[in-house]
Amino acid sequence: MSLDTEHSEFARLIAQHQRAVQGYILANVPRWGDADEIWQETSVRLWLEFDKFQRGSNFAAWAIRVAHFEILTWRKKVSRNRLVFGDDFLECLESEQGQFTSQQSQDRLKALDQCLQNSTEHQRELLSRFYEPNRQVEQIAEAMKCSVDAVYKSAQRIRKVLRHCIENRLQNAELYS
Structure with a gap:
């Protein structure tokens, strides 16, 4: 696949599923600014690992999984802040959340x-x-x-x-x- 075709496909998929992924992040992160930072990191990670994405599979599910790991990384980074919700609470919230779209x-x-x-x-x-x-x-x-x-x-x-x-x-x- 040519680089231009790969760029076009990535741009189309990210634009199509951006709200679902951002909604997932927003539902799992208490502050809007943190969610925005995680979205940016997720976008970079998605681009860097786009060659690992199975063409024809569910891009939103793959992107949300990448976002999940970016959220975990963020949680570790801010875990010293005592006003951050614990992993158990956030995992419970995540399991019950709907997609914010x-x-x-x-x-x-x-x-x-x-x-x-x-x-x-x-x-x-x-x-x-x-x-x-x-x-x-x-x-x-x-x-x-x-x-x-x-x-x-x-x-x-x-x-x-x-x-x-x-x-x-x-x-x-x-x-x-």
Whole structure:
């Protein structure tokens, strides 16, 4: 296969499946900026290993598998950050996720990331603990030196603030588009 033909085929396949792969990455990475970095690394890796791709097979599945390994690499790199979700939680989330392919889903995720960035470290830590698998609310309350009711009420307030923030960002984006 000539180099021009290979370039054309790769460009066509990457354009056709970009949203599916980006959706997969966004569903597995908490921050929009990190997801974008992983997408760039995935794209480079896909190009470098394109000669290993079996022509006629499922490009999206192959690309998502490459993205999976790029996500694992990213997780190792940021594992020292205590606000990053654990591998068990992320694997559980990954197994239950649907493919994010709509622009609306991507816009909501971007808005959520921006809203989380504006929340306090305490709020992010509470949410991180609250959604950690096999973590009991009683354990969270004990670790944070507060009552179980206080944990539930705090989580409820944070989710409400995030929901309003997301809705406002999406409405503002619509006004300016």
